[in-house]
Amino acid sequence: MNPIDHLNNQLRELARKAFQDNGIELLIGYQKGEDGITKPAIFYSFEQVDLLIWDQQASFNLASLVRRFRDKKIGMIAQGCVSRSLVVLLNEGQINRNNLFIIGFPCQGVVDRNQQLHSACIDCQHPLPVIQDCLIEGDGIARQSDPANDLVIELNNQSQSERMAFFSQEMKKCIRCYACRQACPMCYCDVCFVDINKPLWLARTPDQQNNSVWNLTRMQHLAGRCVACGACDRACPEGVNLMVYLKKMNQVVKELYGYSAGLHLGEKPALNAFQPNDPDFFWGKEGV
Amino acid sequence: MMRFFKLTQQDWEKFLQHQSTQIAVVSMEKSKHPFKHILFPPHETLFYFRKDTHKELSEIKENKVLYYGLPPCDAKTIQLLGLNLLADPADPYFQTIRDNTVIISKACDHFEPNCFCDQIGGSPGALNGASAILYTVEDGFHLLVNHDWLSEQLVQMNFIPSEVENEKADFSKGSVPVREIKPLPIDHLREKGLSTISKTALWEKVSATCLACGICTFLCPACYCFDIQDISFGRVGKRERTYDSCLFSIYTTEASGHNPRPTIKERWRQRLLHKFTYYPMQYGEIGCTGCGRCISECPSHIDIREVIRDAEQYCE
Numbered sequence: 001m002n003p004i005d006h007l008n009n010q011l012r013e014l015a016r017k018a019f020q021d022n023g024i025e026l027l028i029g030y031q032k033g034e035d036g037i038t039k040p041a042i043f044y045s046f047e048q049v050d051l052l053i054w055d056q057q058a059s060f061n062l063a064s065l066v067r068r069f070r071d072k073k074i075g076m077i078a079q080g081c082v083s084r085s086l087v088v089l090l091n092e093g094q095i096n097r098n099n100l101f102i103i104g105f106p107c108q109g110v111v112d113r114n115q116q117l118h119s120a121c122i123d124c125q126h127p128l129p130v131i132q133d134c135l136i137e138g139d140g141i142a143r144q145s146d147p148a149n150d151l152v153i154e155l156n157n158q159s160q161s162e163r164m165a166f167f168s169q170e171m172k173k174c175i176r177c178y179a180c181r182q183a184c185p186m187c188y189c190d191v192c193f194v195d196i197n198k199p200l201w202l203a204r205t206p207d208q209q210n211n212s213v214w215n216l217t218r219m220q221h222l223a224g225r226c227v228a229c230g231a232c233d234r235a236c237p238e239g240v241n242l243m244v245y246l247k248k249m250n251q252v253v254k255e256l257y258g259y260s261a262g263l264h265l266g267e268k269p270a271l272n273a274f275q276p277n278d279p280d281f282f283w284g285k286e287g288v
Numbered sequence: 289m290m291r292f293f294k295l296t297q298q299d300w301e302k303f304l305q306h307q308s309t310q311i312a313v314v315s316m317e318k319s320k321h322p323f324k325h326i327l328f329p330p331h332e333t334l335f336y337f338r339k340d341t342h343k344e345l346s347e348i349k350e351n352k353v354l355y356y357g358l359p360p361c362d363a364k365t366i367q368l369l370g371l372n373l374l375a376d377p378a379d380p381y382f383q384t385i386r387d388n389t390v391i392i393s394k395a396c397d398h399f400e401p402n403c404f405c406d407q408i409g410g411s412p413g414a415l416n417g418a419s420a421i422l423y424t425v426e427d428g429f430h431l432l433v434n435h436d437w438l439s440e441q442l443v444q445m446n447f448i449p450s451e452v453e454n455e456k457a458d459f460s461k462g463s464v465p466v467r468e469i470k471p472l473p474i475d476h477l478r479e480k481g482l483s484t485i486s487k488t489a490l491w492e493k494v495s496a497t498c499l500a501c502g503i504c505t506f507l508c509p510a511c512y513c514f515d516i517q518d519i520s521f522g523r524v525g526k527r528e529r530t531y532d533s534c535l536f537s538i539y540t541t542e543a544s545g546h547n548p549r550p551t552i553k554e555r556w557r558q559r560l561l562h563k564f565t566y567y568p569m570q571y572g573e574i575g576c577t578g579c580g581r582c583i584s585e586c587p588s589h590i591d592i593r594e595v596i597r598d599a600e601q602y603c604e
Contacts, residue, residue, distance in 0.1 A: 035401050039589030040497040060588060065497060175330060177506045177533070182499035183587050195538040203519050204530040205331045235587035237320065237503050 004055055007105060010136045011077055012052050014103045019046040022101050024075035028065050030058045040065060056111050059118070061085060061231035063185035070095050079107030080140065081229035083129035084262030085185040088225055091267055094188060104132030106140030112234055119243045120230025130263055151244045152251070167212070173238040174211040176204065180242060181218060183235035186225045193217065219245055224253045224270030227262040291439045291449040292459055296428040299447065306445060307354055316358040322509040322581060323362035327385055328369055330506070331530040334381065339523045348384045356392040356422070361405050361577040363393040365509040366417030371571040372512055390438055393418040395464050402580030404593055407472045410578050413464030423460040430459045472593055473600040474564055474574060480603035481565030487602040491553035494595050497588045500552045502533035504582035510563065510575040534558045560595060
């Protein structure tokens, strides 16, 4: 039996058990669509679980659906990045751990629209879930990015004007459909700043200037919260390279605060916590 | 008046070359971006203004452009958008672009995985709203023209037209693909769609995994909702029109802050019923071309064909 089928059999078995023994009301997972694409699905009963599947086409981060069912007892399947998203949501008080039953499994990485391994997965360090209630044994694939092909390193070595040129070119593509925001489990504000028009915070015109403000603001709101799952990047219909900026931002957070989002329950997000030895240089050390 | 031309490969190239000396000629093919983005751009500046004089500074100008090669489902945009935007009072910005646009569509030679025009009563070889449609047949091209200016241009180049007697005649000479597939039950929604409004179970099921982003509406050839915003810089400013989407929460948020469509299920209901119930009620046509972009590009891979079949069971 090939490994993916084996994994799916185990997933279904554990999901059935969760319905029977753990009293979950619904299960968040994936199923195959009519056209053979793996899509997110909600399973409400033991019988429906036969359709549950996971494969490398499953590009959607299931954690972005959790908040809408948070009053119910939810079961869900989760690999590394999805469980890290859940940890961030738990740490931010958005969901209740007691209402959550997590079936963890090792991840092989997911593919993008061109069936290539997605850029979020090429340097994935956490293929195994960080929290779970039951776990499917196995080794996920942790990867190191190839420094020769790493766009973050490449951009780092470029001049400011070259970086700006790349950024402008990416921002011109955006059509402001806000799929990135909606696909992101961390973008859960009830009212997003772009959805306020009394007064108008940001013009809706999808030009480079407004698009830059939108994307930069979203990314900054994710500083210290982004788990680099890549859901926004895969959701973008225009192929805007969001991943390279989010990865860079995560590196900066790691350098400054020694913090990676979603690894430990009960932790305060980097930008929500104060420590006397705060490395931020404008806080009275080098800057003053 | 419809006319029919038989062209060889050289004739066709000669025609395009001749046209390109007079007007802009643009080659197109089916892409992720619908032809709507040209007819009804994602953002346009309607006019510029000054605060002191209230004078509009711009006028609408547009040059004639010939687009060729786009699929029939994209050509249908011109019909569907026109039903709404040209209804009295006509939208002058759309009308100007439309009147200066000549479309020669090209019949499709295959179905892509998410194509379903033939399941909603269309055809990959239909003229739809195009000025003309090109069929690739064995010995060259067959061109069916429904545009006086275009006919004249062809006649001036000494191509000989045949008058079209029977619109049903097969000009494609069998070059258009046909497949055995069950049509979608759109008639149920057309006639009894209103009865599904109160069926919460249906809309909860449909919207369970919808993220409420705007991809499907932004890329839909038939969606025309827009927002207008004044953007001022001190004493001068401009009025901009951009796309809006019924899936956004702000779309229906009222000045008081109340939102009559508070959750995704109400917004999904609006999207589906507008296309398949309200559109036919108002204009007699469904607001869908069957291009499949909303299926291919949806981050949750929600399939509108499955939704239509689900909705059928709730029609009373």
